[in-house]
Amino acid sequence: MPDFGQLGRREAIRQLFEGTPFEPFSDCSFAASEGERIVGASRMLLEGIDFDLVYFPLKHLGYKSVVCVTGELYASLAQPRSLSVVLGISAKLDFEKVRELWQGACSAASEFGYSNVSLDLQPSRNGLSISVSATGSAASLERPAPASKDLLCVSGALGAAYLGLQVLEKGKQRFENGAEGHDSELEKYRMLVAAYLKPELPAGLPGALAESGIVPSASLLVDRGLADALLRLREATGLGAKIYADRIPFEGGSFELGKALNLDPVGAAMNGGDDFQILLAVPIACFERFRHDFQTFDIIGHLAQSDVGAVLVSPDGLEHPIDNL
Numbered sequence: 001m002p003d004f005g006q007l008g009r010r011e012a013i014r015q016l017f018e019g020t021p022f023e024p025f026s027d028c029s030f031a032a033s034e035g036e037r038i039v040g041a042s043r044m045l046l047e048g049i050d051f052d053l054v055y056f057p058l059k060h061l062g063y064k065s066v067v068c069v070t071g072e073l074y075a076s077l078a079q080p081r082s083l084s085v086v087l088g089i090s091a092k093l094d095f096e097k098v099r100e101l102w103q104g105a106c107s108a109a110s111e112f113g114y115s116n117v118s119l120d121l122q123p124s125r126n127g128l129s130i131s132v133s134a135t136g137s138a139a140s141l142e143r144p145a146p147a148s149k150d151l152l153c154v155s156g157a158l159g160a161a162y163l164g165l166q167v168l169e170k171g172k173q174r175f176e177n178g179a180e181g182h183d184s185e186l187e188k189y190r191m192l193v194a195a196y197l198k199p200e201l202p203a204g205l206p207g208a209l210a211e212s213g214i215v216p217s218a219s220l221l222v223d224r225g226l227a228d229a230l231l232r233l234r235e236a237t238g239l240g241a242k243i244y245a246d247r248i249p250f251e252g253g254s255f256e257l258g259k260a261l262n263l264d265p266v267g268a269a270m271n272g273g274d275d276f277q278i279l280l281a282v283p284i285a286c287f288e289r290f291r292h293d294f295q296t297f298d299i300i301g302h303l304a305q306s307d308v309g310a311v312l313v314s315p316d317g318l319e320h321p322i323d324n325l
Contacts, residue, residue: 013119016099020106022117028082036137041072047127055168058097060197062104067199069134070112071276075221077206078136082116083109086131088124111203144283146217146237150303155202155278158226159265160251162272164196166261189253199276212293218281227270227322229279230310240308243301246315
């Protein structure tokens, strides 16, 4: 088994790229074509804060680290072009474990269409750290002005990642206490667990929107809960927003698990994190075309007059200010 001390940094990087569609030490710069703008995104993931290696498969972690920044590019309607990763590696991770992590990152980079990928390795005394930076290009389109009644559409289930994390944490406690039954619970709620460990983005979304001729008036990445996204949307558009609780998409098992853990799935959707879904504000004139071309998206509400604020409408019709959730 290769050892970092024996290989050296450059040889370790070279070997990590073997079997991937990318070349080590390649130039990740690119020139934007006329009429394009450059978009960047970056994220730092820290062991013990953003992930726990007790239950997080390294390949999934590598994949998710790329999803984090790719979602930001998608929210800017940008096509991914280059990806740069810096791994801070602690002594407890050997070369094969790092290779597993890197395979997950390269799998995601290939899936989302990155042209160039770079990697650097650094020692770490405080556990694994993953620094990811992505750059993409987007057409310099003039977005339509946000307007009241623009439809708010989300790409997938909300709250699932937070609930999945609770399953994993509960299983970890049972394992550490020598109790049985954690494996059966992981299987029972596997879709919720998967939402946390390996979030999925609608691959090719920027190109699909361009092909459909739909230009959202606003778009955001939902990664810190829907409430946070709506408050950012309100700030960006200057308008209010209404979300209907009975229109929020949930992963199967959310309400059963919520009842078992005394957690409200709606609260998890509003205030949980790590869902990595795309929220689009679609002009009402594009409704029929959007519904036909983007059937995996759910319409959960609409923009409103600025004095409405950001509100969650419960099934009984009561409006709850999101600022206070």
